[in-house]
Amino acid sequence: MRVSDFMHKSAAKVSPDDTVKTAMRLMLNLGMDGLPVCENNKYLGSISEADILQHLYPSIQEFMTDPYMYGFEDMETNMRGLFPKKVKNYMDKKFLHYVVRPETTLLHVQSIMMNKGVSHLPVVDKDGNLVGIVSQGDIFKGILGSEIPHDDSAEFHDWAANHYDLAQTWDKRLEGEIPSLKKLFTKEGVKKIADIGSGTGEHVIALAREGFSATGIDRSERLTSKSLEKRFALSTELKHRVSFINGDYFKVLRKKRDSFDGVIMMGNMLSHYEKDWKEVLDSIHYSLKSGGTLFLQLTNYESVFSTKKRVVRFSIAPSRITKRRKYAFITFYDNPKELKGNLLLNMAVMGHDGLRWSQKSINSMVVKDIRQATIEHELKKKSFKNIHFYGSNYGEPLFNTFKPREHDWLNVVTKK
Structure with missing residues (x-):
């Protein structure tokens, strides 16, 4: 199995001159912990949540000058100061050495991830242009997904x-x-x-x-x-x-x-x-x-299928535990050819924590x-x-x- 069959081809990315605020918004909205950094689609490195968060702490030089200058609450207030800064000042270039090609096998990629302690890798062509992102989740689904059947009723x-x-x-x-x-x-x-x-x-x-x-x-x-x-x-x-x-x-x-x-x-x-x-x-x-x-x-x-109304139910309900949280439920059908006369019923659950929506879980079962x-x-x-x-x-x-x-x-x- 090759990376090209399972990677995310339309990967979100930022440029070196984008602001940190732009990168943070993309990560929050897409539920990602990092983004590739590209210029004219040429892969240059990555920026992650960790890269941004570590800059809230004082540098070694600042700490040595006055170890009592910053408390943790002071560090949190420094976040807004990062918003207008450029991505190029915080990006990590180490991933330039970890890139993989579309023809690389999935298990080869997994071995790189385990050795380097990362969960995502950029996929580039022979000219160094970004063509996708592959994650451990993609590898897991690629290797084991076809072996695990959908839930029964x-x-x-x-x-x-x-x-x-x-x-x-x-x-x-x-x-x-x-x-x-x-x-x-x-x-x-x-x-x-x-x-x-x-x-x-x-x-x-x-x-x-x-x-x-x-x-x-x-x-x-x-x-x-x-x-x-x-x-x-x-x-x-x-x-x-x-x-x-x-x-x-x-x-x-x-x-x-x-x-x-x-x-x-x-x-x-x-x-x-x-x-x-x-x-x-x-x-x-x-x-x-x-x-x-x-x-x-x-x-x-x-x-459902003649009018393409595949989403058959959508509802939002408050949590029964806390007023701040609420849930959205989306029920929809697929009609995959490989199911031969059967359909796929899917339910997705999303959660809202008072600030943003995120996916909580999704499951599917085959129906007649x-x-x-x-x-x-x-x-x-x-x-x-x-x-x-x-x-x-x-x-x-x-x-x-x-x-x-x-x-x-x-x-x-x-x-x-």
């Missing part, structure tokens, strides 16, 4: 559990969805409901408040634990109508033959079983009573691309009947005429 939801409720605007969502579900299930005479992939239990508890008996089933231990915490806080009357089960859906539902009048799968949960989604439908069919009602909420992929014709065909094969399709947007009533290029959700109602 349970792993992804365990990761998401810590901020699952923060990422959802539950008041808005439940206000739009629960009245629709109540109307549907009341009309169909449903009394006992299973929520498959129940997350932190919000739909289960909301349906119980409407008088239904509701059971949440989820494979994630962390999400189920959060659901049980919410159940513990309910009144005694509500507790009797709410239950949560942690376990594999197939095993749980196979023990629940003809147990439920209604089953729901909200938030595109069916697609989260890219290999087993048909078997999930089999298990649901097994657990439903004859004449029971199934409601499926699927991401409307037609809208299930569209209207696909789900209709499979439901008919499973002997479901009276299949109806509706559309809705996030936080809105569920049963509107489906508009493939407009709606966030494809909502399916069918009966056993």
